[in-house]
Each structure stands twice: as structure tokens, then as C-alpha cells.
Amino acid sequence: MQAEHNIRKLLRVTGLVQGVGFRPTVYRLALERGLSGFVYNDAAGVGIELEGAPEAVGGFAAALEKDCPPLARIDSIRQSDLPPTGETGFRIVESRGGAVTTAITPDAATCLECARDMFTPGNRRYRYAFTNCTHCGPRFTITRALPYDRPQTSMAPFRMCPACEAEYGDPLDRRFHAQPNACPECGPHLELWSADGERIDCGDVIERALALIRGGSILAVKGLGGFHLVCDAENAAAVARLRARKKRSEKPLAVMAGSVASARSLVELSELEEKTLRSRARPIVLARKKPGCDARLPGVAPGLSELGVMLPYTPLHLLFFHEAAGRPDGVEWLERAIPLVVVMTSANPGGEPLVIGNREALKRLSPIADYLLVHNRDILIRCDDSVVRVVAGAPRMVRRARGYTPEAVPLAFGGRPVLATGPWLKSTACLTRGGEAFLSQHIGDLSNASSCRALELAVEHLERLLEIRPETVAHDLHPDFFSTQLALRIERERGIARYAVQHHRAHIAAVMAEHRIASSALGLALDGVGLGTDGSAWGGELLIVSPAGFERRAHLLALPLPGGDRAAREPWRMAASVLWALGRAGEIAQRFPSMPGSGAMARLIENPRLTGRTTSMGRLFDAASALLGLCLEQRDEATAAMRLESAAAGVSARAAGKAWEIAPDGTLSLLPLFERLLEVPNDPQAVAQASADFHEGLAQALADWLLETGPSGLPVCFGGGCFLNRRLTVRLLELLEARGIRPLLPSRVPPGDGGVALGQAWCALMAQREGVPGPGDVLRTGASFTKNQSR
Template identity: 35%
Template sequence: MIGEKVSYVVKIFGIVQGIGYRPYIYKRANKLDIKGWVSNYGGTVIINVEGTREKVGTFLIDIIKKPPKLADIEKVEVHKEQINGYESFNIKKSIYSNIKLKYIMPDIATCDNCLKDISNKKSGRYRYAFTNCTLCGPRYSIIKSLPYDRCNTTMDKFFMCPVCHEEYKNVETRRFHAQPTCCENCGPTLVLTDNKGRVINCLDPINKCAGFIKKGKIIGIKGIGGFHIVCSALNTQAVKEIRKRKNRKEKPLALMMKDIEQVKKYCKVSINEEEILMNNRRPIVLLNKKNEEDEFIDVAPRVKKYGVMLPYTPIHHLLFKENIPPVIMTSGNISGSPIEYSNEGAIKNISKLVDFFLINNRDINTPVDDSVVKVIDEKLVISRLGRGYSPYCAYKKINHKILACGAEDKSTFSFSLDGMAYMSQYLGDLKELKSYKEYIKCMDNMKNIFGFQPDFIAFDMHPNYMSTNYGKKISKSKFKIQVQHHHAHMASCMLEHNIWDKVIGIVYDGTGLGNDGNIWGGEFFIGDRHRVNRVAHLRNTKIQGGDSSQRDIWKIGVSYLKSVENKELRNFGLERLESICKTTTDNTCTALDYNLNCYNTSSLGRLYDGISSILGIKENITYDAQGAIELESVLNPYIKESYNYLIENKNGMYILNYYPIIEDILMDIKHGKKISVISAKFHNTIINMTVDMTCQLREEFKINVVILSGGVFENIYLIKKIYILLKSKGFKVYFNEKIPINDSGISLGQVAVADEILNKKEI
């Protein structure tokens, strides 16, 4: 009936708090003459609306289909309610509740309007370094509990001045209910100190800091999620000094540039990459260098990409207004340790790394590193989950309360609650004690925010992982579930893309304990989230050197050369490797003969290491996967040729035999082929072998869906070519995008596997 009055209670789940949603709803309600109220309710938004059926319908379509820019609506519940006869529409005080489906807003880069404020001399926030509004600023890093109100953040110690409070209450301003809102009269302040924490008196810390950067000084700058170590990227001596102080000899360093025009001066930027660089999350984006040799000599040696981000806080923008050059913006930590995020911790632990500190008195509750992303086949792919994208949370229909402890390197943890799947930010290498302590602290913090207590604990099969030991330690009174490493990789991709049926899972990785006690990493599975069968794998190789071989990858090269059946080629390869390494390989060969300190592996990651050393690209590495990364970087993408390979069927298990590949590579070396050509042919061979094997498995098992996962697929050339070729053959192909494809994604895969095991009532 036209004009009939109706009343509904509407609950909106997702990223709906801290984004100006309530004032947006308030304004739409008043425009349409809707009565009632809106409130934060736990981690959601709840609305009670009254009005004519037509106007209420229009109102609901507007707020759900056209929400604020930062909103990410996961679910909406609408229930009919009796009419209460409201006379107006109001914003009610937040309701504290243990409501299901809780979300946390990630930290968001400074919006254009706030940039205008800090540039406008007539603004009350002119050059104020902590300017924010409902569309931007800190969120996850300052939240202590839900709902997202100021009293539940680290901003609770700053009392709003009358001007800020008026803006906070006024629905017509964009700072209406902006929880971190502040100004220079009532908010955090900047202080410039020496590396001992002694204050340097100056009228303008930003201007003084910029002057230091121009002079080649190294600065520790406190940002949204922690400290960065900063210097001019054009000052070769300063860059070398950062590497020396951080003991980071060759690993690429992140860059921050003033604007997109400056980025385009040094990098090739696609339309998609430009959009990601400039979006409100402002991650580090991996971009192809425009010139192999440019002014940034020591920033990213022997790789073809820079990791670049644009300014994302007022501090950054104000520094660049002082005409500083592009800067190194690397994590404020000692290599291997977690990022420093407290003033006291920075002065204590990284004072020897910097000359000065630019600090502030806004506390960080949860440290968050910068996210690292790239574009593959026009898709945004997250390599490191951090600021802007963390924490990951999505409704994935998980039935049980599970805590998953993740892997040991590139660690994260995940948990499931009321159907939701949550994953922490990147937390580093747990073999480092400080990282392990931060891992536990962050886990306790997330449990507190979400009011989470697990019923089940999931962890990796490897008995020596710190994450496994932690899982066993806390699971004494709970059910525990061990999940094979590569099954977890596969399941993480299935979880992201909501895949439940059986698939062909291809997991190319560096390491991971297999069911047979060997180290896996070149695997083909048939299965689902619940269970997998290993149906094919790269031929096992005996690697000598244990943990030392992960660093001295020439030992891996020796191990692969020892498997070459052609004695003449084998001796040629070993003698050449000796001349490159300037060391004897005899001891390693003898140890292989007597099986001393050796392990068997099917890892494609180790094969990449071996080929890198055999080609003389890298014999000893200083950061994870350096050999493989540089092997990809030297390849000539215009080469189409490949090498011979062999797929054998042994007792029903397909074995991908690399012997012909090694021999062909050695022949090319003897004939003087360029390294760029050999690398390309090797990559093309792995691609062809993978596609060939997948087609055979489709024919045998009648499965047409393929999952690609595992750390080796960080290789863009490899994953892109395999993806395109498989799609051209009619496969449905999926790879990790929002959930990292490397070991950071393991924890969510553990959640997916454990939940299915529990669904099958196997525990």
C-alpha cells in the first residue's frame, strides 16, 4: 500500500566502522525524511529505521549499494520491527556487544581533503603532522578493543579541544565521529632528537629533519605502524651506510617517492600499478625499473624491480614539501628482529642505525609493517600483508573456533570465529627471539580485541618450527590438528576463492616437511581442503649441508651436479663451480657419498638455488630466495626455447625428472650460451613440464580446476606463464591474491584444513 509506514532493524557487517558510515546514514535518512537511529554495535553498524515503504526502500538501497568509499560490506541482516513513532533520526552512543562477525578497519593513507588542510595557511591544521578525518588516518595500529571508539584506542589520553570536539559532534563536518581527530592544540606532537633521544631544539622539526636528509644523514622516523629508517636514495654513501649498519648487504630496499610523476621517471608503471600506488592503502608496489642503471645504484642490486610507495601520512607529505629527494624507507629494525614501534624501544634497539630520530607521542598498540604487493595478469597480488591490508578478515563459513599458528618464516597466525576467518599481519622469522615474542604479544592482543578463545589448535607438521612448539604448548587442554605444510598452501588459495570440490593442486615451494619425512616443495596433489593425495612430484635430490646449504647455495649446486649421469659433464660442472666459488667441492661430494648431514628433497625452490649457483649467478646468499630472485631477473623474456625433461610413472606416482635439464644446461654453458638465455630456457622448461603434467592429471582424474600456491610462485614470470598456458587449455586456474602465496598464507590454510577435518568428525 502506497504511503504505508514500516519499521526495520538493519545490521550491516564488514568494514563499516571508522569510515564515516554513521554520518553518511544520518544525512541520507534526513534527506529522505526517515526516522529512527544508527549506532555502532560491537564491530558492526545497526540501524532502526521508520518511514514510508517507498522511502525506506530507497534509503536501504542507497546505504547498502552506494556506501562510503572505504566501506566493504560482507553481510546485511534486515528484520521487521514494530513502529516506535520516532520523531527524528539520531546517532546513538555505541553499543558494546559480543556480536558476531567483527571487523577491524586497516590504517588508511591521508586523504586529499586533509592534505589541503595541512597546506592551507588559514586552516587550523596547517602543517599539522597528525591531521586525519573519517576517511583517513590510523585505525588497526591504535585499536585496543572494539567497538572502534576513541576510548578504545591509544588516542584516549588526548582530550579534544573545544574546536575539535565541535567538529566531532557536528554531522556536517567530515570529522564527525572521527575517533583519532585532533589538532596541534590537543593532539600528538613531533620531536626531533639525536640518536640518544636528546631533544634538538628547533622551531620546525619537519624542516630540520628534511635538512638532515639532504645532507646525507640517516633518520629514524616513527610512522603509523612503527619506525622507518630513512635517508636520501640519491646519496650513495648514505645508502651504503644503511646497509652496513643494518647488516643488509644486498637485499633490495624500499623507496618512497614524492608523487606518481617522480615514480614514472624511474619505473615502468601500468594503469593498474598506478591505481594501486595512489589508492588509500599506499602499499609498496614492485615495479619494473625503467633503466637498469640509474641514480639508485645500491638500492636494488641485480634485480629488475624497485619496491616503491608514495607518501601516506602528513609527516611524509610535509617532508616532501621541503624538496627532499626520493628516500630509502626501510623497516626500523635490526635485520631479523621485528619493527620497533615504541619511542623507548627505538632509542634502545636501533639508535646505532640512525643519526637522529623524528618521534611522536601517539602510542602504537599493534605494530604493522608496510604491505608489499605486485600486479600479475592485471590482478593485485599481496606478498606481504601489512599496513592498509591488515588484518585480513572475511566471512568464509568456518564452523569451528580454531587458532592456527602458521609457519616459521614469514610468519602469521590466523583464527576463525563465528564463520569469520582472520589473519594477522606479517610477523617475520620466528627463529629470532624478539620476533617470536612479538608474535605471541600480537596474538594475545588480537584475542583481546575479538574476545577470542579457541577450541582447537592447528599447526605445521614440522617438529622444530617455533610456531609448532607454541601450538603444542598451548593445546594441552584442547584438541590439536597437525596440517601438512603444502596442503595448507593449497587450502589457503581454496579458502580465498571459496573452492570446496576436488582440485589439482600445484605447490611449488622452498621447504616443508612431507608425510614421508622428506622435505617437499615440487608437488602435485589431487584433493580438497579435507585431504590430499600426492600424485606427482619433482624427483628427489640428496642435498648436503643442512641449514648451511640454505645460505651457501653452491652446496646445493654440487648436490645437483652429483646426480648428472654423464661423467664428463658432471666433472665439467664441478670444476667450473670450484673455479667460481674459489673453494674445493671434494668434501661436499664425499659427504654426499657417505650421506653425512644430508636430506632428501623434491623442492623446486632448491632446484632454483642449484641452477643459480651452477650458472655462477649466486653462490652464497644474504637474504631469502636471493638465488632464485636473481635467476629470474637475468632471464631474457624473448627466448622461447626450452630444455628436455622427463616425466616417469613409478608405481603410480609421476616423477618429474630434472636430469635432462641439468645436462642440457651444462652443454649450453660449454657452448658459451648467455646466462640470460639459459635462465629463460630453464624457466620455460619448468613451465612446459608443469603444464604437461597437469594435462595428464586432468585426463586421469577428470578434474579441470587447478590451484597454484607456494613461495616459488612469487616468481612472476613462472606463475604468469603457467597461468596463461593452463587457461588456454581450458583449465579453471586460481592462485593466491589477497592471501599471500608464500608462507605467510600458511596459517589461513591451516584453518581451512582443520575446519574440514572437524566437519568430517575425525577428531
């Protein structure tokens, strides 16, 4: 077609389209189609001006969607006509500023092509620990602000050498505008330090570091979003020493295996678990242990049926396993079993935030680590490893962070921007922009000043990255949480609206937000605890959540919570509560003779001024675990519940009669189910069977409760940390689906407290749309439990 018949269009592309090789893809497609024009990044995404034959211009959007780069996500392509200019050639031009409406991609695992570069002798990046391209590498953790260009990242101090500059400037190169692009000549480098900060001279840092690990040493290793504490997972003494120094006596440790073949020697992997393990996010995947796993990895995950395992996701990780494999050429070895498994646990001593700086690591990690493996590329944003468990046919987030943050959750509608400050445990923040919700990385429990400051920094970073100033701040109903106090301060300092959201309403609203439910839903919320509107500790709730508020339709039978927060740390106390409720308080002391205060527990329970009540399902799991002798005290959250579920692994439940009661007001009592546990002999096989039967009875009871008490016709949403229990969740879904009900579960965000901020934000947006933002949920009486009683 003649040039005078050419047309010109502007294409506006939104989504995850910066720093992912998007412009080179546009460039290549334009050249292939004989089109002229240019492409650029700006705050809204990517702009493309195209001129050429009508069929070539008209079909460009479809071709772009078909050839979308692996890390990119196209949300929309809007087209408008422009007058032809007669321009010839196609160019990539400089980024432009403006109001940010795009987003940055999460950090991504090293791609196969970069691994090939690293392990091909003679390649200039052979065994280079900072190899990356537009398809992989750091993004979120090195970025201060958008647009995503090198001066906005922690790579700004590293001036590229001529060879890297040539790659960076070649639109047909895989490293075109790869902002972290570097090589051994011009990029960051590794150093090995002693615990007192002395640099250790050695021929090959990786070779020496691996020798130290195999010799039983503990290393603090700087990664993408923070430091890890690393030791040989097969060295019992090293693992025990790491636990003692980190003061982590119970909580399972994650391990890194060099390949799927290596992981399969430790755990059973379904097709979906393997796919999740291999994904570009490379999360920790919780998978069932194989026989002999505990003997091979002593002390790593004692008393549990599952192990958290992940694959290497940075060049540095790959180098450890390459060294262990004998430095083979190429990448084929990445599919073979590799003789190395290491503990790879977050370096956050004492429950404080993840360590990210070299000098900070010397100060905080030297008492734990024997050596430090550091580098000189700054981590700007701390971001822990994500944890995933496949439940009911989908990956469910236990912890959402590296590899997923800050990818947005699309919403059913938008509104004025909302900031949600989250709960107390497993804290995250959430910021909305239009029809998207951006959840921060996992912060952790707000139990110390450092974690509180980390939440403030996460909020500041989200606002800066997205260039959003919220007009409403949403928060938990509990007045003493730091997250609530932060919201109050923001309201006061900025003069914006504030919206309080009851904890379990937020759990259900998070599921509604993910599934784009903008009307009403029936929610089953099961978790450890959250402050109810009546001032008591809730945790087993049937709610109807609507845009304007919520109704507490029914709840579990309220039981005594002896000692308040101590009951969460000492499951035997909830077992005592159950015994008291069953009229068997006289058995408390004889069942728990080693527990201090067991003889006086009945009197404590009977005193309403000293003992509040709770409807918490989490505390009922604790009680069952203690009654079966699996866990009387727990230093780490959910230990009792995990041991209870693990005990039932591989055991089929027996058919049994009804073991629950539903009162006329809808209250569900599980006391008959607990009564069956009281006669179980102290025998591992009997305990395993009892645990399986308990889970079955619980699923039957909840299904019956929901069917009898909940109104029909509404979508059903499941929220709360108890839904990470695979056995309970799968069986409950089976029972309900057999009756024609298909409940909704979250998968983009955690069902537990890590997703609460999303629910808070969604409640505020729905209230905005209804025109009733007001103060939100109201606490009708004073709180009867402290800020720490939130497990």
C-alpha cells in the same frame, strides 16, 4: 503520507562499518528522506532504527549500499519490522556492547581532502602531521579492542579542543566520530632527537629533518605501524652506510617517491600497478626498473630488474615531499614530479620485530640511525608495510600487513573457531569467526625470541579484538617450530583440540579457502621447503587436497641437500647436487673453486647419513642461479631466484625440445633441463638467454607434468612462494589455459608462507565439518631436517 501510515524497521548492518564515517552517512540519508529514528555502533556492526513513509524506509538499504563510505564494506543488511513509536528527528546514539561480530578496518592512506587541509595556508591543520578524518588515517595500529571508540585507542590521552570537539560531534562533518581526530592545539606532536635521546630544538622539525637526510644522515622515523630507517636514496654513501649498519648486504631496499610522476621516472608502471600504488592500502609495489634507475639509486636494489616503490601514506610522509617541493599551496603538486626519493625500510635490526616505541627505538636503533624523528602517539600494534607484485593480471601479496590487515577472508562456510599458528618463515597467525578468517599482520621469521613473542602478542590481540576463544588450534607438521610449540602449549593450557597440517597441504588449502572451494582440489605446491609426512624435505608437490586429508600424487625428483640448511644459504651446494645427479661430480671443484669444501662435496653428497634429499623447487632455482654464476651464496632468502628471474628480463625464450622426464610413478625430473645450463659461456648475454630458456623449459615441464599426472575434473590451485616468479607463473598459466585449464592463484593472501596459517585454519574447519578433526596429518618418521631448514 500521513504519520499514522508510517512504518518502522530495524536494519542490522555487518562488515567494515565502524570508524569509517558510516553513521554520518546513515544520518545524512535519513535526513534527506525525512526519516526519524537513530543509529548506533555495537559489537555486531551498526544498528539502525528507521521510521517514516514505507517507500522511504523500504528504499533505505539500497541507498545506503549506493552511498557506502569509501573505507566501508557492507557484508549484509538484515531487516526486521518494529512497531512505530511516533518518534521525531534522527539521532546518532552511544555505542553498545555485546559479543563482537564486526571488524575494524585496516589503516588507510591520507585522503585528498585531508591533504588539502594540510596544504592550504590559514587552515588550522596547515602542515599538521596527524591530520585525519573518517575516510583515512590509523585504525588497526591504534586500537586495543572493539567497539572502535576513542577510549579504546591510543588517542585516549589526547583530549580534543573545542574546535575538534565540534567537528567530532557534528554528524554532517567529515570528522564526525573520527577517533584519531586532533589538531596542533590538542593532538600529538613531533620531536627530533639525537641518537642519544637529546631533543633538538629547531624552528620546523620537518625542514630540519629533510636537511639532515639531504646531508647524508640516516633517520629513524616513527610511522603508523612502526619505525622506518630513512635516507636519501640517491646518496650512494648514505645507502651503503645504512646497509652496513643494518647488516643487510643483499636484500633490496624499498623507496618512497612523492608522486606517481616521480615513481614513473624510476620504474615502468602498468595501469594495474599504478592503481595498486595509489590504493588506500598504499603498499610497496614491485615494478620493473627503467634504464638508468640503478645509476640514479646506487646500491638500492643491485642485480635485480625490479624496484620496490611506494607513495606517501601518512601526513608525516606528505610533509617531507611538500618541503622538498618548496611548500606549494593546494594539492595539485601531488601529481607532479618531486625532487626527492628516500629509502624507506623497516626498522627491525637483526631480523627482529619492527620497532614501535620511542624508548625502544633509542635502544635498538641508535647504532643505525644518526637521528630519530618521533611523536607521542603510541603504536599499539606493530604492522609492517605490505609488499605486492602484479603477477598474471592481479596484485599478489608478497607480504600482507599494513593497509590489508585485519580485513577478513570470506569463507565458503563457518564452524567452531579455529586458531592457526602458521609456519616458521614469514610467520602469520589466523583466527576464524563464523564464515570469516582473520589473518594477522606479517610477523617475520621465528628465528629469535623477540619474533616468537611477537607471534604470541599477535594471537592475543586477534583474540581480544574479535572476542573469540578458539576451540581448535591448527599448526605445522614440524614438531620443532616455535609456532608448533605454541599450538601444543595452547592445547595443553586450554584443553582444546589440536590439528596438524602438512606444509604443502596448507599452501593449497589457503588457495581453496580464498576461492571458497569446500570439496577437493588438485594442487601444485612449489616452494623452498616444508616437512613432509615421510620426514623428508618436500617442496615440489602435486597433491590432491580434500576435506578429510590429502594425497601426495607426485613430486619432483628428490635430489641431495648437501649441508641441510646451508644449502639454502649457499646455492652452489645445490648446483653441486645437480652435477652429482648428472654424473658430473668431477666438475664440482673446478666450477666452484672459491667455495670452501667444494673438493669434498661429492663425498658429502654420496653419504646418505650426512645428506638428506629434497624435492624443493626453490632449491632448483638456487641451483640454476649458481650454475649460471648469478649467485653462489645468499644472505637473504630468494636472492638467487630473484637474480635468475631478473637476468631473463626482456629476453625472449628460444624454442627448444623436451628437457624433462616423467617416470611411471609420476616423478618429474628436470635434470635434462639443467644439463643445458652446463654449456653456457660466462657471458652476460648468454646467461640472460639461458635464464629465459630455463624458465620456458620449466613452465613446459610443469604443464606437461600436471596434464599427464593430475586427475581431470578437479579445480587446480597453485600455492607456494615460487608462484611469485612472474615469468614462470604467467607462462605456465598460458600453457594450461590453452588446454582448457584455468588454475587458481591467491590474491588476498600471499602464495608463500605468509598464507600458510589461512590454509591450516581451512583444513581444520573442513575436518570439523567432515566430523574427522582427529590429530590431523601424521609424521610417519622422525624429521630428517632441522627447524632452521625451512627456507
